[in-house]
Amino acid sequence: MRMDTDQLIRTLAADNAHRARPVGLALMLALLAAAPVSLLMFFTELGIRPDVMVAMRNPFFDLKFAVTLALAISAIAVSLHLSRPEVSLRGFGWLLLAPVGILAAAIGGEMMMPQRLPMMTRLVGKNSAVCMVAIPVLSLPLLAGSLIGLRHGAPARPAVAGAVAGLLSAGLAATLYASHCTDDSPLFVATWYTIATALVTAIGALAGAKLLKF
Amino acid sequence: MRERDDEWTGLMRSAIAGDSAAYHRLLKAVTPVLRAAARRGLTRAGQPVDQSEDIVQDILLAVHLKRHTWDATAPFAPWLFAIARNKLIDALRRRGRRIFVDIDDFAETLPGEAPAETASASEVAAQLQTLPARQREVLQSIAVDAASIKDTAAKFSMSEGAVRVALHRGLASLTAKLREQ
Numbered sequence: 001m002r003m004d005t006d007q008l009i010r011t012l013a014a015d016n017a018h019r020a021r022p023v024g025l026a027l028m029l030a031l032l033a034a035a036p037v038s039l040l041m042f043f044t045e046l047g048i049r050p051d052v053m054v055a056m057r058n059p060f061f062d063l064k065f066a067v068t069l070a071l072a073i074s075a076i077a078v079s080l081h082l083s084r085p086e087v088s089l090r091g092f093g094w095l096l097l098a099p100v101g102i103l104a105a106a107i108g109g110e111m112m113m114p115q116r117l118p119m120m121t122r123l124v125g126k127n128s129a130v131c132m133v134a135i136p137v138l139s140l141p142l143l144a145g146s147l148i149g150l151r152h153g154a155p156a157r158p159a160v161a162g163a164v165a166g167l168l169s170a171g172l173a174a175t176l177y178a179s180h181c182t183d184d185s186p187l188f189v190a191t192w193y194t195i196a197t198a199l200v201t202a203i204g205a206l207a208g209a210k211l212l213k214f
Numbered sequence: 215m216r217e218r219d220d221e222w223t224g225l226m227r228s229a230i231a232g233d234s235a236a237y238h239r240l241l242k243a244v245t246p247v248l249r250a251a252a253r254r255g256l257t258r259a260g261q262p263v264d265q266s267e268d269i270v271q272d273i274l275l276a277v278h279l280k281r282h283t284w285d286a287t288a289p290f291a292p293w294l295f296a297i298a299r300n301k302l303i304d305a306l307r308r309r310g311r312r313i314f315v316d317i318d319d320f321a322e323t324l325p326g327e328a329p330a331e332t333a334s335a336s337e338v339a340a341q342l343q344t345l346p347a348r349q350r351e352v353l354q355s356i357a358v359d360a361a362s363i364k365d366t367a368a369k370f371s372m373s374e375g376a377v378r379v380a381l382h383r384g385l386a387s388l389t390a391k392l393r394e395q
Contacts, residue, residue: 003271003335003338003339003342003353003357003358004267004335005245005267005270005271005274005335006242007357007358007360008271008274008275008338008357009238009241009242009245009274010238010356010357010360011353011356011357011381011385012237012241012274012275012278012385013234013235013237013238013241014234014356014362014363014381015278015378015381015382015385016229016232016233016234016237017232017234017378018378018382019282020279020281020282021282022282023282023283083283084283084284084285084293085280085283085293085296085297085300086288086292086293086295086296152282152283153280153283154276154280154283154297154300156296156300213304213393214276214279214280214300214393
């Protein structure tokens, strides 16, 4: 059987009625499917810290969520932008600086307050090992979901799009983890959350390079 | 050039609104431009230009399956050339050459410059053989026998909906196979 280009065009035109799911919807559905897996892992292995009602009165506990949610939301916006083939990060990538800005402001704020513990103690914290394992592990189902959703797109640079999917899933996973972790210092967040996020971003870039090619 | 781009954008908007004839016209109109760019890319990579039709078909399939990523408020040509550039780079890389493909390769193509004939290609045809029988029969009926969806449904005693599903799945898995090869 042959298929010359005119015949192919005729066939494509016959399929014009087919409507693909918009990338945003595909991403949302895939994340909704993946979220229960991460939630189940979180609640069986970690759970919310017992003193959460007290912790919520500490602004630095709340700021952890501002940072992680800013990361997740900006990465969702950037990943949807990058799902179009004709665009680049330029003009949109600055969104990803939002969590960095919040974190920098939080560190500045903490520096200006009197502290019971020395800086290095706050930075090292008590949970750094758990943090560096929990965030990447919790983000894996979400990363898989993001990549499945973003496969509906057509990114010009699949590795970059995959890296942003990594940021997105790390942001969501870190939001869960932040409610478990008793280390609230922005210095702890800036150190260990960042290392964990970088790891997930690297995995996302590697997976994206393969999976997001169209 | 400007006029051409506006015409393409208009046709694509009509296509998305459900006008299959406009979509057919659009694909016919962009094909010579894609073909000329594919030939230029192959020439620059020192590859025989007779493979250009494989690249053209690859681009057309990607355009078709990714058209929902086009923003209907934006001009169509930049989106089309981005898809085409991506596929052309891929094709040249697969043939063992890393080559820089300039976006202007597409944008600068003048209408009429490109040969208008439709050449034969082998990759899509070869992958067709690996599809499930039902999808292959439906594709063959519509592509080769130029049957409508309705006629194809009658011929295979299928519903029109089932023909549409087989048609779309066939095109999607064809594209996936071309990507994996």
